[in-house]
Amino acid sequence: MAAAKATSGADNGDSSCRDTGGGAGGEANSVANCAAGGRVYSLDDLDTVATVGTGTFGRVFLVKDKKAKGYFALKAMKIPEVIRLKQEQHVHNEKAVLTEVNHPFLIRLFWTHHDERFLYMLMEYIAGGELFSYLRNRGRFNNSTGLFYSAEIVCAIEYLHSKEIVYRDLKPENILLDSEGHIKLTDFGFAKKLSDRTWTLCGTPEYLAPEVIQSKGHGRAVDWWALGVLIFEMLSGYPPFFDDNPFGIYQKILAGKLDFPRHLDFHVKDLIKKFLVIDRARRLGNMKNGAEDVKKHRWFKSIDWDAVPQRKLKPPIIPKVSHEGDTSNFDVYPEDEWTKEAPVPPKDLEIFKNF
Known part of the structure; x- marks a missing residue:
């Protein structure tokens, strides 16, 4: 579970996106589906590279953007499990919070989406591990x-x-x-x-x-x-x-x-x-x-507090990261038949219509 926790949070760092509405409520879809540079993503744009974390009702995948060639973490959550475990409100809270925040020490959220089986959150990939x-x-x-x-x-x-x-x-x-x-x-x-x-x-x-x-x-x-x-x-x-x-x-x-x-x-x-x-x-x-x-x-007493959020303090540990999509700092997970999930009935999907 560790690495699932690992890459699964996020923060929308693009202020032009955040200002389009929604604010703390985070329910304005234009906010969530707006990414850096205003781009709207689609699952077809993303190639799955590896699983970097697993959790109770979700997985975190390292994905590569076919267009821009960059890497992201894609958190996918099984809708039936989210409902069974009564996590609907937590999922909405997570999106609302991440849509509102923008800070160097908080992960960034770029895009959210759902289909008939899964909820998706596209976030920055942090290669150094936990x-x-x-x-x-x-x-x-x-x-x-x-x-x-x-x-x-x-x-x-x-x-x-x-x-x-x-x-x-x-x-x-x-x-x-x-x-x-x-x-x-x-x-x-x-x-x-x-x-x-x-x-x-x-x-x-x-x-x-x-x-x-x-x-x-x-x-x-x-x-x-x-x-x-x-x-x-x-x-x-x-x-x-x-x-x-x-x-x-x-x-x-x-x-x-x-x-x-x-x-x-x-x-x-x-x-x-x-x-x-x-x-x-x-x-x-x-x-x-x-x-x-x-x-x-x-x-x-030795801390210069103005320098901290500017990332000016010297880190004591520098992770070994060979390239942007390096997964060596996360555990290895079997790539099983995780996606075989039955579609959710429309009444259950209604809960996530703004996701």
Whole structure:
């Protein structure tokens, strides 16, 4: 599943497309079907090269554009499975969010489409692979490596929150590295535009904030909690709360007891503690100064925050990428008979008419 998460998010970076309407609702088809340079794509324009990820109800393919010769990631989702798993709203949320955002650390969406069997999202292909793979291979990151990724993630979260979007799925599998080593957040299936709070239980057990587990209604504070978990995992090699089953994990999260490995820097331990505060009103990032409080924390004192979104910080890991369509940083998946899917009845297709 890792690589499916990998290339499956997106962000529409073409402002001329975004300005044609729809906005946060994302339902204006002209917005979604408008791509860089105003081009409308079709499946006939795309040659499938390889599968770079698989998921519960979808696959992500590396595809080559026959006309422009460039590469994209095409996320294809089985409509019957989306309906069976009650993911219709998440799919619409994902498109709406990605149609609205435009940021160097968020993946880009170029085009959406559906036929009688599948929903399609055409996104930029990020060839460096998942941060998860690099973390797994190294065991853990040193302090400066963790600091680099954390700074770029803080900027991505700050941007999403400025648009009242909560991401809700921060974890190493959903952070891609581009060919230069900078991050791209991907998989916006759980992302949502929030006016107040939401009650949906979604996310990955180890990364869930207490208020999600307790069904108290949650908001943007969950992303800062998840960042605390992520920083702990990057620097330790394992998450702060883990168990053999989700219920055990939830108990540990609600107990809130942290056992830090000895090698962790004093300032980063303080930062993690301030993110992993059960009371979200006192959680760093969720108080009145928002992300500014995070940026001013002592652990980040060496960071030039103006340089971060300009991608001027020097990446600690440069992925080995031989060419634009290189798939060597993703797992290999069997190319099975995945497309043999029965057409969906018209009443079910109606749900996705604006997709």
